[in-house]
Amino acid sequence: AQSVTQLDSQVPVFEEAPVELRCNYSSSVSVYLFWYVQYPNQGLQLLLKYLSGSTLVKGINGFEAEFNKSQTSFHLRKPSVHISDTAEYFCAVSDQAAAGNKLTFGGGTRVLVKP
Amino acid sequence: DAGVIQSPRHEVTEMGQEVTLRCKPISGHDYLFWYRQTMMRGLELLIYFNNNVPIDDSGMPEDRFSAKMPNASFSTLKIQPSEPRDSAVYFCASSFGSKVRRNTEAFFGQGTRLTVV
Numbered sequence: 630a631q632s633v634t635q636l637d638s639q640v641p642v643f644e645e646a647p648v649e650l651r652c653n654y655s656s657s658v659s660v661y662l663f664w665y666v667q668y669p670n671q672g673l674q675l676l677l678k679y680l681s682g683s684t685l686v687k688g689i690n691g692f693e694a695e696f697n698k699s700q701t702s703f704h705l706r707k708p709s710v711h712i713s714d715t716a717e718y719f720c721a722v723s724d725q726a727a728a729g730n731k732l733t734f735g736g737g738t739r740v741l742v743k744p
Numbered sequence: 745d746a747g748v749i750q751s752p753r754h755e756v757t758e759m760g761q762e763v764t765l766r767c768k769p770i771s772g773h774d775y776l777f778w779y780r781q782t783m784m785r786g787l788e789l790l791i792y793f794n795n796n797v798p799i800d801d802s803g804m805p806e807d808r809f810s811a812k813m814p815n816a817s818f819s820t821l822k823i824q825p826s827e828p829r830d831s832a833v834y835f836c837a838s839s840f841g842s843k844v845r846r847n848t849e850a851f852f853g854q855g856t857r858l859t860v861v
Binding site: 661663665670671672673674675678680719723728729730731732733734735736737 | 748774775777786787788789792794799800835837839840841848849850851852853854855857
């Protein structure tokens with residue numbers, strides 16, 4: 630079984646400032662890691678994923694995340710946010726050995742970008 | 745492809761009524777998932793199918809909930825009878841089952857916002 634903890638439920642940030650969203654996971658098996666974004670009244674859209682290889686992963690819209698196996702973390706960062714980044718962000722994991730991409734989600738972090 | 749399509753986008757119903765949510769997965773995907781999103785419990789997996797066969801329904805909260813996938817291009821989630829605590833956003837997602845890593849992604853629909861009054 631896996632669990633995902635997003636340490637911040639809400640993160641207010643000023644436009645053009647950097648932001649970091651924290652994610653820690655627990656799993657008895659090897660996992661793939663994902664960050665999804667949900668804009669208001671929309672579905673979930675994949676930002677980026679870590680499958681293997683380089684621990685620094687770059688995604689869409691200028692986001693990146695770093696996988697740290699020893700700390701079981703997968704924090705998401707953006708060096709300069711825009712108003713349009715206001716959304717809820719979800720960290721998720723899936724079992725590497727399982728087919729089908731069944732996801733376990735964290736509780737989400739709501740990002741509010743202020744002008 | 746138009747992506748995962750869910751209908752309706754919004755549903756308001758009275759307690760005790762039957763509710764049916766619909767999902768059309770991306771063509772060629774052989775896994776389909778139903779998730780529920782609430783403020784209290786976040787995003788939780790209800791049930792998922794592989795090649796139209798239910799694999800794990802342990803997340804289905806009660807017998808009032810049922811899901812079917814009669815063919816590769818259509819699935820339903822039914823609640824009967826509905827209760828106010830079923831109010832939530834219900835998402836459908838689909839993916840390939842291959843372990844080829846480039847296929848490691850689940851695609852989500854826009855969701856159905858259900859309100860039971």
